[in-house]
Amino acid sequence: MLTATGLVAGYRRGPDVLPGISITLTPGRVIGVQGPSGCGKSTLIRVLALLHPPRAGRLELDGEPIHRFRHAAPAAQRRRIGVIFQHPRAAADPRHTLRRIVAAHLPSDAADDETDRLSDLVGLTPDLLDRRPHEVSDGQLQRACLARTLGSDPRYLLCDEMTAMLDASSAATLIHLIRTQTDQGHRGALLVSHDPDLLNTTCDDIIQWHDLTTPTQTTA
Numbered sequence: 001m002l003t004a005t006g007l008v009a010g011y012r013r014g015p016d017v018l019p020g021i022s023i024t025l026t027p028g029r030v031i032g033v034q035g036p037s038g039c040g041k042s043t044l045i046r047v048l049a050l051l052h053p054p055r056a057g058r059l060e061l062d063g064e065p066i067h068r069f070r071h072a073a074p075a076a077q078r079r080r081i082g083v084i085f086q087h088p089r090a091a092a093d094p095r096h097t098l099r100r101i102v103a104a105h106l107p108s109d110a111a112d113d114e115t116d117r118l119s120d121l122v123g124l125t126p127d128l129l130d131r132r133p134h135e136v137s138d139g140q141l142q143r144a145c146l147a148r149t150l151g152s153d154p155r156y157l158l159c160d161e162m163t164a165m166l167d168a169s170s171a172a173t174l175i176h177l178i179r180t181q182t183d184q185g186h187r188g189a190l191l192v193s194h195d196p197d198l199l200n201t202t203c204d205d206i207i208q209w210h211d212l213t214t215p216t217q218t219t220a
Contacts, residue, residue, distance in 0.1 A: 002156045006021070026188050048190070079105075081155070088141040
C-alpha cells in the first residue's frame with residue numbers, strides 16, 4: 001500500500017497547500033480524486049511521488065516509512081511509483097525520439113524488445129518511434145510518456161490530469177489501459193481529474209477533495 005496520513009505540504013514560506021491529507025492506494029484498485037483548480041491536487045501527486053517533501057505527516061510505501069525525497073529517495077522506492085503528468089511536452093526531452101523516451105528506464109540489454117512491446121501496448125505504431133515530440137500530437141506523446149512510466153514496472157501509478165490535453169479518443173485509450181493494468185492486480189492507480197464522467201466510469205472509489213482533509217479518510 002501507498003499510504004499518506006495527515007500530510008501537510010507547501011512551498012517555501014507560503015501557506016500550507018495540503019492541510020493534513022490522508023489517503024491509501026492499494027494494488028488492484030483505481031482511486032479518483034476530484035477537486036477545483038488550485039486546491040492542491042498536483043502537490044499531493046508530487047508528495048506521493050517522492051518529488052516534494054511534506055512539512056508534516058507520515059508517508060509509507062508497502063510498509064516502509066518514507067523519509068527522503070527527490071534524488072535522495074532510494075531508487076528502489078522511486079521505481080515503485082510512476083507518474084504521468086498533465087503536460088506531456090513538459091515531461092519529455094524535445095531532443096529525444098519517442099523510441100528513446102520510451103526506453104528511458106529500460107536496461108540496455110533488453111531495451112529494443114521492451115521498447116517495441118511497450119509501444120505496442122500503448123498504441124504507438126513503429127513509424128512514430130523515430131519522431132521527436134514536435135513531430136507528434138499531444139496524445140501520441142502522452143502514450144510515449146505512459147510507456148516510459150510502465151518501463152520501470154511501478155506498483156503505483158499517479159495520474160495528474162493525464163487526459164486534460166488529449167482528444168476524447170486518445171483519452172479513452174489511455175484510461176482503458178490504466179484500468180487494464182490495475183485489473184491485473186499488481187498495480188494501483190490514483191487518477192486526479194476535473195472530469196466526473198471519466199472518474200465515474202473508471203474508478204473503484206471517488207474522493208472529493210474536501211473529504212481528503214478529514215484525518216481518518218482512507219481508501220482501500
